[in-house]
Structures are given as structure tokens and as C-alpha cells.
Amino acid sequence: MLRSDYNRIDPKRRANLDHRKKQFADPAYKDTTYPHRLNFYAVPPTADITLEQFEQWAIDRLRVLAELEACSFRNKSPAETATHMEPLIKKYLPLESNSSSSTQLSAQRQKDHYSHFILRLAFASTEDLRRRFSRVETMLFRLRFNEENSKERKDFINNLSLDWEEVSTEERAEYAAQLAALAPFRKGVQEEESWFKVDWERVPDLVETRRVFLKAGKAYVPSKEQTSMVVAEFTQRLERALELTARALPRLDEDDRLTPILDHLSKNFVTPDASYSSSTSSVPGADISARNIDALSASFPLCMQSLHKSLRRDSHLKHFGRLQYTLFLKGIGLNLEECLVFWRSSFNKITDDQFNKDYRYNVRHSYGDVGGDSNRRGGGYSPFSCQKILTEHPPGPGETHGCPYRHFNLDNLTALLQGVGISDGAVLRGVKEDKENQKFHMACNRVFEYVHKKELKRAKDEGVMTSAQLETIVHPNEYFKRSYLLKNLGKETTKTEDIKMEG
Amino acid sequence: MPHSVTSDAPTPPNGTDSTMTDATAQNGDSQAASARNPDDVAMAGADTDASNGEGSKEVKLEELFADVDSDDEFPSSRPAEQKTPSSSSLETPSSPENNGPSLSASDPELMRTFYQRLFPWRQLFQWLNHSPTPTNDFGHREFAFTLQNDAYLRYQSFPTADLLRKDVLRLLPSRFEIGPVYSTNPRDRKTLRNSAAFKPLSKELCFDIDLTDYDEIRTCCDKANICDSCWRFMVMAIKVLDAALREDFGFRHILWVYSGRRGAHAWVCDKKARTMDDQKRRAIAGYLEVVKGSSQGGKKVNLRRPLHPHLSRSLDILAPHFQTDVLAEQDPWASEERSDKLLALLPDKNLNASLGAKWASSPERASTAKWADIDVVAKAGGLAKDQADAPRRLLEAKQDIVLEYTYPRLDIEVSKKLNHLLKSPFVVHPGTGRVCVPIDTRDPDALDAFSPLGVPTVQGLLAEIDRWSGGGGGGDDENDGDEAGAEVKQEAGAKSMQDWEKTSLKPYVEYFRSFVVGLMKDERDPRVKREREEDGSMEF
16 A cells, blocks of 8 residues: 555655666765775765776775785785885875874775775676685785774774673673783783673684683683774675675676776786796706605705605605695606605505505595596696795694794704704804794795805806896795706706706 | 485385395395384394294295304304304304404404494484484485495485495495585585585584504503503593583583594584584684694794683693603603603703703603602702793793693694594494494593493494393393293383393493483474574564
């Protein structure tokens, strides 16, 4: 009954009420003001902008995001990233706080808001893009959140209306001892510390690092960890929104103005490929075969030498050790048959049967010889980069993989280095410093330079290698390739030709 | 094999089958079928006393025919000397009881009898199904079989417990593992157009602790060997993890299972735990993991101070164990070489020097004394004078050492992934023949009393059935007819006796059953509530 009355309503209001006509009516814009510098991007923009603005803003934001991603690939600490990003952000995506007397506040925030949504459109199409986009957007958000002053941050959080329960005074008294163990002891401040109580599932990263107190499934979060919660909330909402955007994308009512721009944007967001293609890593003319690995191992980086030594010592390696080593060997050009021969002969304490049963499959899987469709098509896994070795799967008891510079303690590392013939005091001291500063790459490169001192000098003198070939090594296979080439520099002149070609 | 699962109703053994197969197979089939009926036991009993001819008519005929053969295949209550080795029994050992431990634990016939008569299928089903009527929780669950030839068969699934049982009896896997519940039936995964539609939805949160990871700190055994004294490490681990999972995360249904040789598994079965994604699993794993680093990494426990409440609680639990089970029992730093390891973990150079000198003069000083020496020497002024915080650092190092020598060492990868498979409870470990029985953790004394070496073996259990004489009520072995009669009567009195009840497996199955009942109760209540709500909303 009521419905039939709709059409009789004052014609001016009709557009708002008839849902079928609503999308064609003049948009009733939600008035977008930007009271805060930070934004959860909950409401899409509605005002008109020009096509040029559309493209320019998106590209500016993309520059910032791409650089942020590069920072994370280079393993920069948050502080380093912040200093590195500062000029860039200032140039492309400035965003000033309320306290600054800038007249540009609204314009800046509008650009931030719009560019975010444009990129959202561009990167919603595939799962992979969505994941990367939400990752870098989260990084950007975290960066901004951290440099926000505390008052504005507080205002912003209060405005979000997150359903966090504040821990009551009684409860705080009850668990005083436990809570005190979590908040670093600062006199006076202790009293003011406010705690929030949420389901632990909402703060998994805080749980993982034991930064919250847990009781019966509830996490007690100190106020200093709120960043993590806000950021988690941001990521979660963004992921959900991206999912929705992806679903709506095919219905995008669009002519040929925006689609090409969006397409172009997403294509330009290429990953600096962390994987390592075998064509660039293989060494021409080298005899890469199972029986030659012992000889070649002199050119291996320390992580692989260490694995090789453990393998020779125990006639066995645990799973991640095998994986790391197999992929490395694959990377230097050892083919599957030879690799199987190598493992079989190295595991000399077990029967053929046991080898075939427990190990053969894994080696073949790494080469993409068996496994799911995508694994076979992709030719198995890529050899691990230093980044991956440093950050994933730290070795546990009885395991020997990982990066010795990172995962060994200093005494064992020194012993290992001396074991491979590096006893120069200056180098060892340098490695020690690098290790303390968490510059594991530097330590590895330092050792490389020491070991190849003579050859490097010669290579430079003769101009055989370009400077590009002498920059920091960030991949074990690169280490081997360079080391092998340097060591065989003078042996066959024909080889140097090849090297030049490759460089 | 695919059609064996599609049939929903249990099919009775049909005549053509039995005449075509040999007596043994027929016998197995008929037992498989009969086990679905409540008169399972009566028939099984009749089978063993085959010559008596009290079983079902179909069986009886065959049994009479192939009397000797069936004896070879089944553990029988007949005295051993009656056996005349037939031609076929030359390669198949005659009776598990007879051959005792010499018979391999994964021997197909042994497995058949075990799965047929002892394995608690119904409880396993209810445990995974969370309800008495079959649901997707069970139907879409992946099972993986390790077959006799060591082939590994993944992505098996079964609508009901009976079909699982039937397939297990057909394939006789030496063990089988349990994976996650998938979004669709794992058997149909290849038929899906979109491979993303096949993904794991839920699985119990699992933990795996293995005593091989304790090789650096245990002195009694190494590799796959264990004894009661290094099992104490497992007791400590269970106590610490159980407390953390219950108190901190609020989980209530935690099943600990002996893994058959040298470790234990935990299955956290709460609905909340089952539906966690990988990120949350990783979070819990990280929260619980303390002992990190390879053998090359030096000190393995390096904790922030002040200690997190979970760690101070763990330390409280572990400290008494450290005194008795580690220092006294394991004596980890007896030799000089080993006590150097202890010194490497202590921070103060001065102290280490005086301790080293002291211990060098009295070789083979017990670890308890050495541990006490640390404080004695430190009090006597052995610490470095120039550092004001030396006593505090020593205390912290000592705490770290206690944790390094007692805190659970988890095989953490098992816990991090939703789609990791883990060996099912109650299967037989092929190496030891021990049944993977649940460990009762409700009562700390029971946990302390659990001995992995006392866990029933499959060979022993089958012998126990043979020796069983009706639990006081029934007749004895000679009086076969009476016994069968008594069992029929028992059944009429609505109380049938399962084979496992006749053996030392009984307490374990009963504990498992009570665990499952508790789980199902928790699972049911919210469901009823939700249904009511849905009903309410439908009524307009």
C-alpha cells in the first residue's frame, strides 16, 4: 500500500526514494570533509575531478607505494624507511597535520583520498594485485600513523568507533602483576597506562610476539600497542573492501576513458622480481655435476658451504636444509638427474628404498617435475634469495639452514669462517660489527671481497667486469656465479668473452 | 574403490562374493559387515570359535570348510599346539600370540584384526563429526593412508564411519593420518572447474613434540629411543602447553595422544580452534615457541625481561621438574665437556673461570651440585665487581637455562598450517606396535603415571582378547558353547561387549569417549540455539 504512494510524493524528492531511478538522479553527495589527517577510506569520493587529475594523482601515489615496497624488499628498518620516504612523500603526496597552518590541508587530503580509491580500482582485479596493494597501503598507513602526534592520533582512533573494551580498574588490579610484566616499567606513567581488552584473534601479531597478556581467549592490549591494532583493523577493512570492489568491477559502468588508465596503472606496478631466473645464474662452461659439487663448493656462499659441510659430516640434512640447498644447486645449473645422484650419494647411510620413499619426491618437486599443475608449469620453486633465507623459517634444533651471519652466534660463526680459511683479524672484526648491526648482507659481501681480493683487483684493472656486476650481492646464486667467474678469470680467455657478453 | 564409498547403506556380505573369494577374505568381509550390527561381538566371538558353528549360517559353512586356514588368519582362542601348519601358513605367521613380538606390527593380518575388532571407529567418527549424525565435518575430511607397500594415498574421504572402516579393512594401511575438512568433498576436487573452490576450512589445532629434539639435553637416550626418564620431558611439555592453551587461549577440549614411539601430539578440538586460519595458528605457535635456533646458534632461550606472564607461569611449573627430572635424573653436566656447555650459557666471565677451576678439580661432580655451585660461588664474590647488574644478569641467565632444559620443544611447522596432516589416534605405530593412545591429562597424577613403555601393543592386545574369559560372568575358554550363549543373552539384555573392553585398551577408549562426549555437548548447544533463532526469523 505504502509503495504505491511513492509516486505521488513531491516530485523533488522522488529521485531519492525510487531506488531504480536513484542512480540516474543527481548524486546527493555525502559532504566530504577531512577532519583528520589519517583516513580509513571508508567512504568513496563523489565529487568531480578531471581526467588529468585522475591519472596524475594515481601516478603520484603509485610512486610512493612502489618506493615503499622497494624499501621492504631491501629489508630496511622502519626508521630507515621513514627517512628514505620523507622527501618522496613531501613531493608527491604531502599530507600535513591539523596543527600545521597549511592552507592546503583540504586539497592534500582530497588528493590522498581520491588517489587511494583510483588505485583501489586499478588493483582490485587479481588476487595477487590485491594482496600487494593492501600490503603497501598498510605500510603507508603505518608510516603516517607513527608520525602522527599523540593527540590527533587519539582523536582519530576515537572517531573510528572500534569496539574495544576498556579494562576496568578492578580487573587491572586483579592482574596487576601480569600487566606490569608487559608494560615496560616507567615510574608514574604506569598509572596512566590504559588497557584494552579484545578477542585475541584480532591481534594475532601481538600474540605471536607475546606483547599482550592473554586470559581465557581475551587479549589485554597496552595503549602503546594500539598502533598494531589500528593497522590490523585498517588492513582487514581494506582487504574486505578490495574484495567487494573486485566483485563490482565487471559491472563498472564505464566507457573507454578510465579503463585504459586503470589498466596502465596496474601494469606499471611491476614487482622487482625477487625470483631468480636460471638463465642469468648459470655459468657458461662450468662442469656442474654431482661429482663436482665438492670442488665447486669452494665458490659457495657461507650459508651453502655450511650446509655442504653438515651434509658431508652427517650424511643427512633436515627438510629446510635440503630445500635451501637443492634450490641453490638447481640455480647454479645442476639438472634434476644430477641433483638426485648428488643427494643419493650424499645420504650414504640409508637404503635406496628409504631414499626413494622419503627424499626423491621432494627433490623432484623442487624442480617442478612432480606436484600440482602450477608447480610443474612454473618449473618448481625459485632458488631462495638472501631476503628469504634471512626472514623465513629460522633454523630450529638440529637444523642447519638459514644464514650463518644471522642465525649462528658469534663464536660459532667465527669458528665456521676460520674453518673455511678466513682468519684475517680485520675481516672477522668487520663481520662481527656487521652482525651486531644486523647488516648480514654486508658481512657476506665483506667475506666475498676478502676471499676474492686478488681476482677483484685484477678484474677491475683489466676492466673485465662492469661496476654493475660488482654491486652488493643479495642472492646466494649471484655469489656463486661471481665467485666462479672471478676464480676462472685467467684460465680460459674464451670464457671471458662470454662474461663480457653477459655483463 | 570409488564405488565403495558412494553406497550409503551398509551392504551385507553377498553370496557371490563369498564363494568367489577364499575363506579368509570372506571371513573378513562378513565380520566387517556384522560389526555394524549390535550383535557384532556375538558374531565375532562365534568366528573365533568357528569350529563350534554357532555363528551366522553363511559363515558357518565356510568356516567348516576352511577350518585350518581361518585359524591361520585369525587369533584364536584355541590352544597353540592344536595348530597344524598348512601350506599357506608357512609364509603367514600363525598367531600373534604365538609369535609374540617377532611378528611385525604392521603385518596385514594383524592390522586386519586390529582394525576389525579393536579400533574405536564410532568414537573416532563422533570426534571428527561433532554430532551423532553424519555431517560435512566428517564427510569432507581428508584421510591419508600409508599402505603396506609404503605408498601414500591422500585425499580419501568417507561419508560415514562404516565406509571408512570398510575401506581401511580393504586396504589395511599400516597407519592413517587425518587432515583438514575441505570446502568440498576431497574426492571430488579434480572435478571442480575452479580449483580455488577446493580449500581447507577447518582442522584441529595440532602440536607435535618429539623427543629427538631433546637429543642435545637428554643423556639417557638418543634418536628414536626413549625411556621413562626422558619421557619426563614430555610430561613437562604437556603440562606447560596444556596450561597455556587452557588459561591463556581459553581452549577446553585438548586431546593429548602418544605418538607410538617417541613423542606426543596435541589436538585442540574447540570449534574456535578448528576454524582458525594460518595466521592465527602461526600466532599461537609463535606465542608458545621459546626454544629457538639451531645447534650452531648458541644460547637458545633469549627472553625479554620482564618475563611474559605465560613464561613466568611456565617457569613455575617447570622449576620443580628441573630439579628432579633434569638435574638429578638426567645429570646433564656430569662430564667436563658437558659442563662447558653450561658455562657457555652463563654470562659472567669471572664466575665462569672460578666455576671451571672448581669443577676441574672434582671431576664427575653431579649436576645438582654444579647448579648449586653457581649461586655459592656467585655469593662468595665470584661475580665481576665492575658490573652492578651482574647478579640480575646471572639470575636471568639461570632462568633461561632452566627453560632451555625443560620448556617444550615443538615441531612448530605442524601447528602453523591448516592443511597439515597428523597421524590419527589409536592407529598402531609400525615400528613399535604400540597403539597411539590418548594420554589422560585431566588429573596430573595420571599424566605423571603415564609410561610410553607400558602402552599396549597390538600383538599384546590381540593376545588379551584370546585370553579373555568373559570378565567373570561368562564361561572359560573350554566352554565355548556356553560363552556364545551368554553373549547372546547379554546382547538381549541390551548390553553388548566390544572387543576393546576385554583388553588393556579399555581405559584409553573410555577416556577418549568421555572426551568426545564433552566435545559433542559443547558443540551441540550453540547449534540448537541458532536453529531456534533461525526458526524465529522464518516465522513471519
